Amino acid sequence: MSATPNIAPYDVMRPGRPNKNYRKITPIYWMHHCPKSGGKGRKTSKRRSPNFVDINKQRCGHCGFRVRASNWRNITIANYDGEPIGKLDGAVLERDRICGDILKELHQDLARKYRKHGVAVASMWRLFDRRQRATCLRAGAAEGLVLKHPLDPSLGAVCKFIPEWNLRDIAESSPDFLLDLLQHRATKSLYHQYQDGYDGRLGDHAFIEKMMATRNLRCAMPFHNCYSIFIEGLSREYGEAFRLSVELTDLPGPLRRAMQMYLLQSLNIIIDDILEEGSQDRKQNQPPKKSDKAVTAALSGLSAHAPPRKLALPELITSARDQKETLEECLNLLSTEPVVLAHAVNLWFFTQPELVPDEKGRRLPVHTDKYINPAVFEAAHSAIQGAAIWNYVGRLLELLESSVNDKLYRPIVLQEISNICHLEYGRVKGLFKRHVQGHSGSKWFKRLHYMLRLCQPETTATKAVDWVKKLADLHQAHPTEREKLSEGEADSLSDLAVIIGFIQDLSPVISMPSLSRKKGQMFVSRSQQLETELNTLKGEIDLRDFAVPIDNLLEPGMAEGALRALEQFVIDKTGTKMGFLYQDLVDDCFSDLRNQYEHIKAKFERKDKTEWSALPTPTTPQLEKRVEQRREKEKTRPLRSSVYEIAPSPETNPLEDLDLSPQTFTVSSSAAEVFAALFAKSEARGSVAWVAFEAAMAEVGFSVMPKFGSVFTFSPPETMAIKKSLTLHRPHQSRIEGYMVLIISRRLKRVYGWGKETFVVA
Structure with a gap:
């Protein structure tokens, strides 16, 4: 693991030294009265001297003092020249609190999924070929578009935020690339990810600084007069922007948080897609498609052209x-x-x-x-x-x-x-x-x-x-x-x-x-x-x-x-x-x-x-x-x-023990196919044309009478022990499929005790 370089925020944004005004308003240190140091370029007091803790390291090199969740509100922020510029007043920007909450929820979700499915995901991912990995990667992307390589500019600033999320590294290289990334993001705290990367890579803080310095990454909506904090142990306020009573524009903070959000969300999604791609049960249990014309079954009864009765x-x-x-x-x-x-x-x-x-296409998270x-x-x-x-x-x-x-x-x-x-x-x-x-x-x-x-x-x-x-x-x-x-x-x-x-x-x-x-x-x-x-x-x-x-x-x-x-x-x-x-x-x-x-x-x-x-x-x-x-x-x-x-x-289960009709019916092969499709126990159920269903019921001896609209009554023959009629809605100019197959088959079984074995081919 590599430690984050000792880089002061904003210092790498411009060539050379920052200008005078920039130096005056940029938070760079936490002011700390260190008992073991005489301070940095300032006169010492009789009791303790002010020392300056790097705002990113958050540790005093002399006495070991650390900026933590318990004391950060009481520490003054100093600028590049060591001059105090104010304290965070504890007021969080409302839009930023929402983003901070989402970031923490996404990390909790990823950690939970990794604990529960991590072993299965790793096993499946190693067995996938390149095509399957690419399928999983594209499945969670908008319109299936992902980076081809880390420097691919086709998706705009995506390559500056999450360049590792690309086809070459994830789908076409060793499976360890994604698995190592997933383990790091799921098992390490957000603060640890902020400070350190994995396998010699930069942490999120240093990475965003590098992108701002070398690839002109900028925040589209910078936060004014506030500063985003990333402190170890600060679970509730981690990554949130707090108001500061000075003229200040927080540029890297929102970018770091956005980068973590995008990557965590992508990892959450790809876990779902890997499990779906690798699970045989899910492939065999695809949701049955309900006919897009089923709505007309109910509407036809209200048609302006239907005769009133x-x-x-x-x-x-x-x-x-x-x-x-x-x-x-x-x-x-x-x-x-x-x-x-x-x-x-x-x-x-x-x-x-x-x-x-x-009206602008925005949704709440x-x-x-x-x-x-x-x-x-x-x-x-x-x-x-x-x-x-x-x-x-x-x-x-x-x-x-x-x-x-x-x-x-x-x-x-x-x-x-x-x-x-x-x-x-x-x-x-x-x-x-x-x-x-x-x-x-x-x-x-x-x-x-x-x-x-x-x-x-x-x-x-x-x-x-x-x-x-x-x-x-x-x-x-x-x-x-x-x-x-x-x-x-x-x-x-x-x-x-x-x-x-x-x-x-x-x-x-x-x-x-x-x-x-x-x-x-x-x-x-x-x-x-x-x-x-x-x-x-x-x-x-x-x-x-x-x-x-x-x-x-x-x-x-x-x-x-x-x-x-x-x-x-x-x-x-x-x-x-x-x-x-x-x-x-x-x-x-x-x-x-x-x-x-x-x-x-x-x-x-x-x-x-x-x-x-x-x-x-x-x-x-x-x-x-x-x-x-x-x-x-x-x-x-x-x-x-x-x-x-x-x-x-x-x-x-009332349907398991139903044996209401021991009699069997001898039917034609076409009618047998209809009932076989309705009572099939396999997950991949077929579909049946309504006309074919009517014909099959008529062959068994049922009379079919339209009632109103798309409602039909099926009355059993006198030879049947059960005389109860059955009323069903017909999908208008469509087929019995999806949920209708399940519903009709269960109603036939519940009312008449029918099953696949009830019908014998002549």
Whole structure:
């Protein structure tokens, strides 16, 4: 290891000696009263003499005094001539504090990854050929552009900041070059990297000074009247710029910090890419691609050209039940298929509101590993939320159907239905906005108008119908516009269209009242309170051992471990599982609806003619008491899993033990291929044309009837023991692929007990 040369900051920036004014304002020494020295060119005092410690060495050569985290604020800074020029007042520039925090987080992330994956990374890297190394290097670069060699000027100042990050040294030379660099940056402190390089190379301080002196490296936005400090043991303020009460422009400080940030970020990324390139599990578990036309499945039901038809209440109950079952299957896939979990976490991570670019294209820095934890939390939470809401909607409609002649119960249930539908509309509208603002919304073009209208707060569910119709017609007339949607936009738009269409169909059937902020708040108020409680927890959980990098979830046992750790975290903080929180919410709301009905009924029997008013929502106890009540309830809860389980036990997986239909079907080879593709257990699942799926179902004896829009009902033949029909959404002019393959196959297995062995070629 080489020590940093004794170079004074700024001294190497210009040829010869600095000018007089430059000498007066440049911080060069820490003033220190040394008991063993008479000072440097100054008169001595009777007790102690001032000595000057090199601001970069930070050690007195006479008495061994060191500038440390405990004393740096009390030491005066002196200029080139030994004259005091002020103290740091402790006020950090706000923009600099953010950069300093990111630098330290990146170093912590790299150290953690190296401890966990260092051996595997080294083994993989040594086995890679030049092409694989180059692939890893380019994968983490913007547009795949990297330096060809250390002096390559094609990428501007990159060769002055991180010249070692080039194809020749990393991809085409010995594998030890990157591995030594990685070990140094991951195992040494930031201060050590600032002072010393590895294998005889310059430390970051001396390297930046050299670049400024020999290659004219300059800071585009210098910090005025401040100075960046790099002190050993200073973990919180390391690399941050502090204000100084003198005329001073800090040039090298921001450059040193930027250089460390760029290199640490690149190393963090290349670890992820090496693990992905070298992992067989990740290659076999690529996220299934969802059709870019799947959104039209929900939109087609709202098309302006679709003939209007008033639905019956049983049809709406079936529609709500189908949506609930679809969301429950998605939740089950999230908890059992690592590829689905990893894909969902990626979507939540990269659609954080902080990553939305402003008018100048700038984003807040929320890309470090700690932000993956909330993404895992939100992916699971959102899946449970959606399934619970549609379960509640379906049960309310069933309750409404059973109380059709009860004039007391009906208005209570109707108001609750109205409010829960608008709650779901607001939820999926927020998800849609989250995806739009990070993709299509970040670039302005004329046809974005319809999508932005759907994101506006003043766009109610009723008004949204027209905008969704216009968007559906636009996609029909200009298919390329639909293809521009990101996967997250397409999925969230589909969910938004589902609830908009459901409200449109439901309103004329049950004379649904308008949204009320006072009545029918059983579910709405409690779900909002529960969501607030859970949102306060997502920043506290640490799942980095499982989910960093995100694709590490694809490794054996990692997804299961992450979900179990998440489940245990929620239990520790709330007193029960996340699934039970929402299951109890639904059950408690139905219980309170019944109590409210009994209250109104008793009031009516007393012939009290005062206007009906809803019972006040039961007072919710304080958080500590709620947690304790949940823990007590857990002691008496039956030994069964929640219907919204995110970490199910293998032995309780309902799909593993299903054997509902022992009969087999003799089908043609084409139909057998369709079912084989649907029930394939390999990770590389294929796709099936919707027409081929319809034909295969018809061959088994099912009748296929279109209901409304893209919804089709498959009714089993009389010869089947199970008479339950199945309702599915058809991808408009597309194929069944990606998640649709998993969802349809699981629903066929859950409803009819089918599997690949059910079908025999004639």
